[in-house]
Amino acid sequence: MARYEIRIKPSAVKELENLGTKKIRQKIVKCIQNLGKNPFSVGSRKLSGYDKYRVRIGDYRILYTVEAARLIVHLIKISHRKDVYR
Incomplete structure (x- = not known):
């Protein structure tokens, strides 16, 4: 299976750091x-209802989209479960 390129929004990087x-x-x-x-x-x-996916890590969630044709994963948001869907 081919590897997907990971692209992270700058706001998601800040969320991860905090x-x-x-x-x-x-x-x-x-x-x-x-x-x-x-x-x-x-x-x-x-x-x-969305073209987005989520992954759970304890109380935290990662929201992302996938461009399967181009093998790219776009990380949109990384946050606590109480805040991530807002």
């Missing part, structure tokens, strides 16, 4: 790396 503990940030970075291998993995879910 997240809770270092341990959580490390888990999120590892999850982002795994999205490059397979953005449709078991832990991902398509958001109903």
